[in-house]
Amino acid sequence: MSDQENITQDFFGYRLIRDELIPDLLGTHTKDILYWAGKKIARSYACSNEGEIIAFFERAEWGVLSIIKQKNDEIHFELSGNVVEDRIKHNDPVFTLEAGFIAEQIAMIKQYQTEAVYTRNKKNCVQIELKWDQRDPYSMPLRKAGL
Template structure:
């Protein structure tokens, strides 16, 4: 068995849950729920800089994350690698979980509300663009008191 066959086999269970079961369960709300789930995960696993975000992606096996462009109030990441290519080849996967995770991490690092959007490109990569507003300071979402 080749390394590529091993990768395909290793990702099969992940793809079943992430790209087939979850969208079936959540239906039209999948994009929004995964985005907010990514933000929640970011608060549970805070990173202190962009390098730690990249390391988290490796550890979580979400793909190879890299910074491709940075300007005043925005940063562009690229998500690539075997995991991303394998998901794209077998489905029309969503990457809103990853986008939400990065958005919340950057918001916590920069201390401004941050939003992310992603696009897939022809190279079987995902571009994630983040923008923050210096007029909108970051604050943790309030938790409702439990009964």
Template sequence: MSRNKNEQQVDLEKFNEKTSLFGYELIRDVLLPNLLGTDTHEILYWAGKELARQYPLQNRQDISRFFDKAGFGLIELNKEQRNKQIYTLSGEIVQARLEHAQPSFNLEAGFLAEQIQTQDGLYTEALTEINQKAKVVSFIVQSDIKDRLSIEEPLTHFIMSDRKVNEDEESSPISNELTEQDDIALPTRSSRHEL
């Protein structure tokens, strides 16, 4: 299978190692709140939106895979209406964070809102609800169906893939990417990156 000249392939298998939950919690739930102070929730929400702009994904399945690989937790769509979606975030990292701290999940909420906003072309925001008893987080994602965005399609898309890299690609994926893109000054609208 030949790859498009503007696509990047990143092998997700290398991201399957477990990250230290303690290290993750230490940064997200101790260090960041100390640095950001009373503005922690707002700053993390907008940081999540900016992160989504840096990694625009093509579809909802890619969002789920990104959440898993980024260590955000397991996200699942529970309810969908015309302009409202409810997602549940769960998993080991979510449970651990809820047991040991008063965590903010606004980074994840901002990321989710911006991804859906970009994919649907509608102004979208997300609210966070934490259920301490069930050890899950809900995101209520609300889109304004009367107000379409006039945003351009991102220059690149990141495609989440668990496809195994074949031997030719495995030998030197970074040098292959650089060689393939040497002739390209700027990415085109059809550029895609696989994560």
């Protein structure tokens, strides 16, 4: 078996759940629910800086995350790697789970409300752009009783 076949086989189960089962279960709400789920996961696995976010992506096998641009109130990441390429090759995947995760991490680090959007580029990579509003302080979402 070639390296490429091994990579495809390694990600098959992940792709099956993430890009076929979940969208079937969630329907038109897939993007929104995955964004919220990414934020929830971020609160459970808080990172103290961008380097820890990058390391989390590697550990979670979500792809290779790198910072490509940073300004006063925004940061741009690129998500690439075999898992991203494999998902794009086999489906029209959404990356709102990853975007939501990064948005919440950056909000907790910067202490400002942060939103993220993603776009796919021609290199089979995903660009995730985050912006925060320095007039809108971050506050941890409240948990409902019984949850």
